[in-house]
Amino acid sequence: MATGCRASTLRNIKIEDIDMKNKEIIFKHAKNRRQHIIPLADILQDVLKEYLIIRDGMPHDWLFCSRTGEKITKNCLTNSIITYNRRLGVERTGIHTFRHTFAKFWILNNGDVFRLQKILGHKNFEMTRMYVNMFGQDLKYKFDEYNPLSSFERKTSVSMNKFRNK
Template sequence: MKKISLNQNEPITMSECFEQYIVRCKVRNLSEKTLDIYRVHFSVLEKYSIAADWSLSTINLLKIDGFILYLRERGCNDITVQSYLRDLRAFFYFCMDNEWIPQFKIKLPKADKKIKETYTDEELKVLLKKPNLKNTDFTEYKTWVYSNYLLATGNRISSALDIKIRDLDFNNQLIQMNTSKNRKAQIIPMSDSLAVILKEYLNYRKGTSDDYLFCNSFGGKSDLRTYQEMLVKYNRSRGVIKTSSHLYRHTFAKKWILNGGDIFRLQKLLGHSDLTVVKEYVNMFSKDLSLNYSQFNPLDTLEINQNKTRIHIESKRR
């Protein structure tokens, strides 16, 4: 393919460049969900560029800075701005590689990491209390099972909804995940409690091995929005204001860390390619790590130090 030059009589437009970038992304086998996000971010950039009256050939760092300010004026927080810039930076670098725009470095703006919200123990007790099967419907029961599943696995909602009945190995207590954000298949353990819940659920769910575990009311595949709306209704009916499925993933990570689980296994269970996000969890929940610190601290648990403490107390009494 002939390289497009900016010296042509009819310069290539930013929109045409983006279409070629999408083709490259498809060649790299990126998911359609990822491409949709790229398209949304580019549409905002294109709208801004038209309003600011600048074209592809005039892009420079000052114009990128102007776009960042535009995003903030629209109410985007720092994390969202980073998300836009991370995706669009890849597009701009693609343009640079093809010599459609001059070479320059684009640094992501700094953003403060907020503490990830989780479900409290009190909320979990309410949400995970099993409904009375004699006077409940399948939807409420299914949502209860779904809530238990998310807390027990830390799965993303999209991964959970792609699980089929055949992916459950009760003999070895394993779950085969064929769809994840990074498009890598993985096998995760099935806890004892979850195994009991899922076995009972399948007695009511029925279905064949090719059917989806978490289905719609007619047994077919459900979508993400339906389950999110279902969880909102379920949580509110039990008096819990928090209604996000993703909070179960954060809660899983927090509980894992506080219960002494190692971060390397947590990384694998959550399906992250590296430890970056897992380290963020550790930093975010650092205050919670001080709970019962002396009970587990090596210095405090040594018998010799316990004896010293006892002697010190007894001397005071005398």
């Protein structure tokens, strides 16, 4: 949810891929076979610091592993997410939903689409657009705030009030 990475990328992160000093995560395993680096969010950095104390692994170890230290399997990751989501009452439990949710909320929180494309590791904008699938309610979010006519009306109202007060 904090990185927008794919499940296969998540499963292949090693402890050494987390650069706390520079606040970056290196994704060495990506669908397009190209390594890319994304920023490490402050909140995720805090969680990872705590997790790594408990994890107590070596730099070359998998970040998320089985009880025996092996790379976490796809099934184990999927089942863990399903269990976690169901415990919270969340119906949609697919792990890829986190990636789509990350993309959608990136845009709803005023993140720019060009950085989103880079973070998601997409070669073209069309793929990123598919991830940011907006629904009716999403389109209404802050509509008046971003609408040019509303902005014009606010400026006009301020100017008219100044004129009236003179």
